[in-house]
Structures are given as structure tokens and as C-alpha cells.
Amino acid sequence: xxxxxxxxxxxxxxxxxxxxxxxxxxxxxxxxxxxxxxxxxxxxxxxxxxxxxxxxxxxxxxxxxxxxxxxxxxxxxxxxxxxxxxxxxxxxxxxxxxxxxxxxxxxxxxxxxxxxxxxxxxxxxxxxxxxxxxxxxxxxxxxxxxxxxxxxxxxxxxxxxxxxxxxxxxxxxxxxxxxxxxxxxxxxxxxxxxxxxxxxxxxxxxxxxxxxxxxxxxxxxxxxxxxxxxxxxxxxxxxxxxxxxxxxxxxxxxxxxxxxxxxxxxxxxxxxxxxxxxxxxxxxxxxxxxxxxxxxxxxxxxxxxxxxxxxxxxxxxxxxxxxxxxxxxxxxxxxxxxxxxxxxxxxxxxxxxxxxxxxxxxxxxxxxxxxxxxxxxxxxxxxxxxxxxxxxxxxxxxxxxxxxxxxxxxxxxxxxxxxxxxxxxxxxxxxxxxxxxxxxxxxxxxxxxxxxxxxxxxxxxxxxxxxxxxxxxxxxxxxxxxxxx
Amino acid sequence: xxxxxxxxxxxxxxxxxxxxxxxxxxxxxxxxxxxxxxxxxxxxxxxxxxxxxxxxxxxxxxxxxxxxxxxxxxxxxxxxxxxxxxxxxxxxxxxxxxxxxxxxxxxxxxxxxxxxxxxxxxxxxxxxxxxxxxxxxxxxxxxxxxxxxxxxxxxxxxxxxxxxxxxxxxxxxxxxxxxxxxxxxxxxxxxxxxxxxxxxxxxxxxxxxxxxxxxxxxxxxxxxxxxxxxxxxxxxxxxxxxxxxxxxxxxxxxxxxxxxxxxxxxxxxxxxxxxxxxxxxxx
Numbered sequence: 001x002x003x004x005x006x007x008x009x010x011x012x013x014x015x016x017x018x019x020x021x022x023x024x025x026x027x028x029x030x031x032x033x034x035x036x037x038x039x040x041x042x043x044x045x046x047x048x049x050x051x052x053x054x055x056x057x058x059x060x061x062x063x064x065x066x067x068x069x070x071x072x073x074x075x076x077x078x079x080x081x082x083x084x085x086x087x088x089x090x091x092x093x094x095x096x097x098x099x100x101x102x103x104x105x106x107x108x109x110x111x112x113x114x115x116x117x118x119x120x121x122x123x124x125x126x127x128x129x130x131x132x133x134x135x136x137x138x139x140x141x142x143x144x145x146x147x148x149x150x151x152x153x154x155x156x157x158x159x160x161x162x163x164x165x166x167x168x169x170x171x172x173x174x175x176x177x178x179x180x181x182x183x184x185x186x187x188x189x190x191x192x193x194x195x196x197x198x199x200x201x202x203x204x205x206x207x208x209x210x211x212x213x214x215x216x217x218x219x220x221x222x223x224x225x226x227x228x229x230x231x232x233x234x235x236x237x238x239x240x241x242x243x244x245x246x247x248x249x250x251x252x253x254x255x256x257x258x259x260x261x262x263x264x265x266x267x268x269x270x271x272x273x274x275x276x277x278x279x280x281x282x283x284x285x286x287x288x289x290x291x292x293x294x295x296x297x298x299x300x301x302x303x304x305x306x307x308x309x310x311x312x313x314x315x316x317x318x319x320x321x322x323x324x325x326x327x328x329x330x331x332x333x334x335x336x337x338x339x340x341x342x343x344x345x346x347x348x349x350x351x352x353x354x355x356x357x358x359x360x361x362x363x364x365x366x367x368x369x370x371x372x373x374x375x376x377x378x379x380x381x382x383x384x385x386x387x388x389x390x391x392x393x394x395x396x397x398x399x400x401x402x403x404x405x406x407x408x409x410x411x412x413x414x415x416x417x418x419x420x421x422x423x424x425x426x427x428x429x430x431x432x433x434x435x436x437x438x439x440x441x442x443x444x445x446x447x448x449x450x451x452x453x454x455x456x457x458x459x460x461x462x463x464x465x466x467x468x469x470x471x472x473x474x475x476x477x478x479x480x481x482x483x484x485x
Numbered sequence: 486x487x488x489x490x491x492x493x494x495x496x497x498x499x500x501x502x503x504x505x506x507x508x509x510x511x512x513x514x515x516x517x518x519x520x521x522x523x524x525x526x527x528x529x530x531x532x533x534x535x536x537x538x539x540x541x542x543x544x545x546x547x548x549x550x551x552x553x554x555x556x557x558x559x560x561x562x563x564x565x566x567x568x569x570x571x572x573x574x575x576x577x578x579x580x581x582x583x584x585x586x587x588x589x590x591x592x593x594x595x596x597x598x599x600x601x602x603x604x605x606x607x608x609x610x611x612x613x614x615x616x617x618x619x620x621x622x623x624x625x626x627x628x629x630x631x632x633x634x635x636x637x638x639x640x641x642x643x644x645x646x647x648x649x650x651x652x653x654x655x656x657x658x659x660x661x662x663x664x665x666x667x668x669x670x671x672x673x674x675x676x677x678x679x680x681x682x683x684x685x686x687x688x689x690x691x692x693x694x695x696x697x698x699x700x701x702x703x704x705x706x707x708x709x710x711x712x713x714x715x716x717x718x719x720x721x722x723x724x725x726x727x728x729x730x731x732x733x734x735x736x737x738x739x740x741x742x743x744x745x746x747x748x749x750x751x752x753x754x755x756x757x758x759x760x761x762x763x764x765x766x767x768x
Contacts, residue, residue: 382655
């Protein structure tokens with residue numbers, strides 16, 4: 001294709017190629033075997049002929065994600081332009097795959113990586129794969145809300161100072177709750193020390209397109225960013241984008257991606273990325289202005305109910321909350337006497353309202369491009385009703401506290417080490433070889449290689465009691481844990 | 486030339502009305518609003534393609550949703566009406582002198598404008614001095630009210646569009662909270678006949694049963710609604726719809742009605758077996 005292709009954000013090359021392909025009425029003697037849905041009428045009935053008709057394999061006119069040369073390459077160039085990145089990779093294994101490719105691109109066995117402990121499990125999974133060693137920066141904690149905030153600059157500086165041999169610093173931009181660290185300063189500190197700066201922007205797609213948003217990783221000069229287009233960007237679940245800055249070798253990153261990525265990338269996912277990128281580039285500003293208005297309105301209304309605290313930019317403190325995502329609707333529920341997870345369950349079971357997650361003290365309602373005010377009114381009214389019907393004394397509710405992990409071995413060593421299964425109640429003092437987390441949000445309570453403490457067990461017990469869905473260990477009931485021998 | 490307005494009553498059933506003229510067609514912020522002039526039903530108001538009322542049979546709906554609670558509760562002074570932008574319910578309510586205040590909450594000002602212009606008879610009492618119109622989302626309005634109303638009438642569109650919020654547990658809960666300790670809520674409850682209507686009807690009945698101590702369903706025959714067969718919900722904190730009916734007092738008011746009578750009031754709560762079964766399933 002022409003290297004000097006003109007950048008026109010009105011275009012969507014993958015989508016256009018698929019439209020063209022559809023009109024050609026090509027006879028398929030290739031995979032997938034459902035042959036435009038004919039071989040699987042029930043599936044076609046369920047998903048629609050239009051949808052299964054473009055579930056096709058890589059071929060010359062449609063390019064190949066493992067080695068893009070035409071329409072996928074063009075779509076990636078357009079995405080890079082839209083996000084202000086040097087290069088963009090379309091990803092089909094979720095943002096998990098973006099995060100892992102990002103970590104694997106800069107770390108190898110034995111390398112140190114500096115990161116906050118409230119990372120998504122995909123980050124630590126990547127460390128299990130590559131054998132890198134985590135150096136955790138304890139995130140600051142908001143005592144009232146019981147949530148982990150961002151990293152303080154001085155804490156990052158200290159970690160860099162104490163680990164001059166580390167290869168990278170990873171930043172959540174933002175956290176699940178919408179909290180941003182001072183990523184611009186952190187990038188500078190990392191680069192000054194000769195380290196890469198990586199950003200997990202699973203919750204930050206809209207930063208690239210809305211006005212009045214926190215700074216994006218690319219704008220801050222980060223080297224790579226994993227962006228969940230399917231979260232706030234509107235593309236299909238499991239599609240994602242990996243961005244790189246000018247210092248990264250795109251060919252190397254592509255090789256890393258191809259280590260674990262499917263060779264049969266779904267055109268449903270890729271076309272959804274292409275169309276969503278076009279929509280965001282053309283209309284993102286106006287769309288996210290609406291989302292911010294809705295979130296602001298909801299915060300006001302919820303705070304007026306009393307008892308709840310829907311928090312926002314007032315948390316900004318110039319350091320560990322350098323900025324706050326204004327589209328995030330996070331609500332502290334402890335003061336009405338209910339754990340967040342309890343409100344989460346009541347909303348779903350009694351009001352048919354599904355929110356993103358509830359933890360010990362808070363709930364998060366995810367607002368996006370697809371929301372309307374009438375549904376917000378339902379959410380606010382349901383919260384008012386829950387308060388009227390259930391409000392009680394908040395004594396006896398645990399406040400969520402950040403538990404400082406003791407890392408004994410690298411995640412990879414722990415994961416592959418000889419281990420045995422013991423009852424969880426007898427595991428104090430042992431080194432855990434698996435993850436324990438509430439999902440969502442998917443931030444580990446225990447990661448492979450960490451020491452099990454009484455405080456951690458109390459927390460797990462309480463979270464189970466309140467109804468958090470716990471995942472990670474081999475034993476699905478989490479009565480036993482695998483620990484190092 | 487033949488011009489017909491058709492509405493799907495079920496995915497495989499259509500109801501068609503011959504049209505003389507299409508008088509009004511506008512898309513508001515919330516919905517498509519149409520008014521037709523028809524030979525059989527007179528003027529017809531449709532929202533998003535669903536018939537809301539026709540001049541010919543609207544009296545059945547308006548009388549049944551209004552006089553049933555009015556003849557049970559002895560002292561209704563403050564009334565809240567949700568939806569009802571066509572003014573038909575307000576027209577019936579305004580006939581009661583003892584009512585002191587009628588608050589009408591309609592999200593879509595354009596419905597009221599269109600009805601004032603093309604259905605003036607229906608909208609005739611919207612200017613009554615007791616009527617206060619609020620253009621607002623109903624949930625937003627009601628959740629700020631506690632212990633204020635004797636009667637809430639929910640005159641909504643069907644539960645598959647912008648009115649979906651008016652069929653939810655949270656809505657019934659905030660209505661409960663907005664009612665006085667002997668308050669009544671009456672709502673249009675859809676039709677039990679076609680499958681998707683029946684399912685929605687059961688869902689909302691279940692939610693009302695979970696919210697109010699007394700919850701009964703009553704029926705009416707409305708030719709232009711799906712299956713011609715419509716239900717209303719009577720939810721109450723204190724009064725029973727039959728045991729507390731005060732026919733004598735109501736008759737003494739000398740209100741002329743064309744559908745409602747105190748005898749029919751009682752009969753309307755006696756439901757066919759299949760419907761009783763459907764309701765009991767969720768009670």
C-alpha cells in the first residue's frame with residue numbers, strides 16, 4: 001500500500017473492504033466452515049446473517065493481522081493518528097493481550113518492573129509468562145473511601161532510585177475508579193533513569209477523544225499504552241488497541257504480539273475497532289461531553305439522596321490523585337450500612353440494574369457512549385429506594401484497606417514451583433502460588449509469590465461473606481490454597 | 486386511494502385503521518408523535534407508532550383509571566398523574582370538586598402541545614386552576630416527594646420504549662414513598678393476551694406486589710388496544726378496591742359516565758381463570 005496514504009478519519013478501511021467483499025459474493029472454499037452461516041442455521045438465526053456473513057478468514061483483499069500490509073495496516077495508521085501514537089496495533093485478545101504484549105516487549109526473565117500493586121491481573125500474568133520481577137510501589141489510600149489511589153511522585157522516585165536496574169515503570173491511567181497518577185512526571189522520571197514507561201489505559205480510551213479529560217499516556221510521552229476500545233470506546237468485547245510511542249520498535253512489538261496472538265483474528269472484532277475509531281475521531285468530543293454531563297448530573301442527584309457519596313474531582317490532590325476521570329460514577333456506600341457488593345447485588349436482583357462492580361465499600365456504575373438519561377434516572381431512583389428500604393448502622397462493616405504485599409519470590413517462580421494444596425485457614429505464613437481476587441475489578445488480593453498474612457485471610461473471608469465473586473485459585477470454593485512447599 | 490394506519494399488536498398480528506388525513510407528524514426529543522383523522526375512531530394519537538388514544542374509545546380508559554380509585558378512597562385531595570399528556574385523565578379528575586391539586590408530570594412537552602392543538606376536547610381541562618404541569622422525568626420528580634399524595638395515576642406508554650422506567654421496582658418504590666399512609670396508586674398494566682405483553686404485565690405485577698400491601702388487577706375492554714383487552718393495577722397501602730368501595734357516595738356525586746358504574750367496578754376485579762393463574766404465578 002502507499003506509504004503516503006492520506007489520513008482521513010472519515011475512512012474505515014477494514015469496514016470498507018468487508019463491504020466490498022460482501023458485494024463480490026465470493027464462493028468460500030476456505031475456513032471458517034460455517035460458510036457465511038449456511039452450515040450453522042441456528043447460529044445464523046441467533047446472530048444474524050449480516051454478522052456471520054463477515055466472519056471470514058484472512059485473505060489478500062482483507063489483509064492479515066499477523067503481518068498487515070493493506071487494509072489492516074491502513075486501519076492501524078488511522079488509529080495511530082486518532083490516538084496521537086507513533087504506531088497502533090489492533091488487538092483481538094482483549095486488553096489483557098495488549099497489557100501482556102506491552103510487558104513482554106520490554107521485560108525478560110529477571111528484569112525488574114516498577115508498578116503499583118493495584119494493577120489488573122493481566123499485568124502479573126505477564127510477569128508469570130516472562131519471569132520479570134515486580135517492584136511494587138504502594139499506592140496511596142483514601143482512608144474514608146477505602147480505595148487505592150494513584151502512585152505518589154516521591155514513591156515512584158524512591159522506587160526508581162532503589163532499583164536503578166529496573167527496565168520499566170507501569171502506570172494505571174486511570175485506575176478502575178478513575179484515579180490518575182501524575183503520568184507526565186512519572187514518564188520523565190522513568191526516561192531520565194533510562195527506563196520505559198508503560199500505561200494500562202484499559203479505562204482511558206475516552207481520554208483521547210473527550211474535552212476536559214485527564215492527559216493521555218501518549219500525550220504524556222509514555223512508550224506504550226494498552227487501550228480498551230471495548231470499554232468506553234464502543235467496540236465489541238475482546239477488541240483492544242495497543243499504542244506505541246516514537247521510541248519503540250514497531251516490528252519488535254509485532255513479533256511479541258504474534259507470540260501469543262491467534263492467527264485467525266476475527267473480522268467482527270477488527271471491523272468494530274475500525275468503525276469505533278472512526279466514530280470517536282469524528283464525534284468523540286461531543287459524545288463524551290454528554291457522558292460527562294450525565295455523570296455530573298448523576299453525582300449531584302445521588303449525593304442529594306444522602307448517605308451515599310458519589311465522588312469526583314474534589315479528590316484531586318495534585319499527587320496521588322493528580323486527576324480524576326469525570327465520566328466515572330463511583331459511589332461510596334458504607335455510610336448507609338451496606339457494603340458496595342451488597343448494593344451491587346440488590347441492584348441486580350431486585351431492580352434489574354447491572355452495574356460494573358461492587359467491592360467492600362463502593363460501587364461503580366459504568367457510563368459510556370451508549371447511555372441515556374432515562375436509565376440514569378432509574379439508577380438514581382433505585383439507589384434512593386435501597387437507602388429507604390435497607391439503610392442501617394454502618395458499624396461492623398469492614399473498611400477496605402490496602403494490604404502491603406510481601407513479595408517472597410517472582411510470580412513466575414512461584415507459579416511453576418513445587419506446591420501443595422492446604423486448607424486456607426492453615427495457610428498463614430506460607431507463600432501463595434496462585435492468584436486470589438474479586439472479579440471484577442480483578443485486582444489481586446494475593447499474587448503468586450506473596451506471603452499469606454492473617455489480615456489477608458480476614459479480608460478474603462469478609463469479601464466471601466458479603467458475596468464478592470472470588471476467582472483465581474484452583475479450588476473454585478477457595479477453601480484451599482496452593483502454597484510453596 | 487386507501488390510506489391505512491397499521492400497528493403491530495404482536496409480531497404476527499396487525500391492527501389497521503383507515504385514515505382520512507394525517508394531521509400531525511413530528512419527532513420530539515423522546516418519540517415520534519402522530520395524530521390521524523379516521524372515519525371509525527375519530528382522531529387518533531399514536532406515539533412511536535402505538536395508539537395511545539382514539540376519540541371513540543378513550544372514555545373507557547380515562548374513566549376506568551380515574552373513577553375506580555376515586556370511589557374507594559374517601560378523601561382524595563392531592564393527585565399526581567404521570568404521563569397522560571393528552572389530558573384525558575385530568576379531564577375526568579377535574580370533575581371532582583374535592584380534589585384540590587392535580588400535579589401532572591409529562592416528560593415530553595410536545596405531546597401536550599400536539600394534543601392541545603389537535604385533540605382540544607381531551608386537553609380541555611389542562612388549564613384548570615388546580616392543574617400544575619411539570620415537564621420532567623417522572624422518576625426524578627417523584628423521588629423527591631415523601632408522604633404527599635392521596636392518589637397517583639400512572640398513565641404510561643407501553644413498557645418497551647421511553648416509558649420503561651415506569652414499570653420498574655424503583656418506580657413503584659418511590660411512588661409508595663410519595664403516597665400518604667392511605668394512598669392509592671393506579672397504573673395501566675398492559676394486556677395479558679399476547680405473549681410479550683403478558684410477560685411484561687407479569688413482571689410489573691410482581692414488582693407492585695413486592696412494594697404495596699394491597700395489589701389487585703382489574704380489566705376493561707378497549708377496542709384499539711392490543712387484543713382489545715386491557716388491565717389496570719390497583720395498589721394501595723390501606724383501602725381494598727372492593728371492600729372499601731363507597732358506591733353510595735360516588736352515586737350521590739351524579740357524575741355521568743359512559744363506561745364506569747359502581748357495579749362494573751366490582752365486576753372488573755373478577756378475572757378470567759387464565760389471568761388469575763398468571764397473576765398468582767408471580768404473587
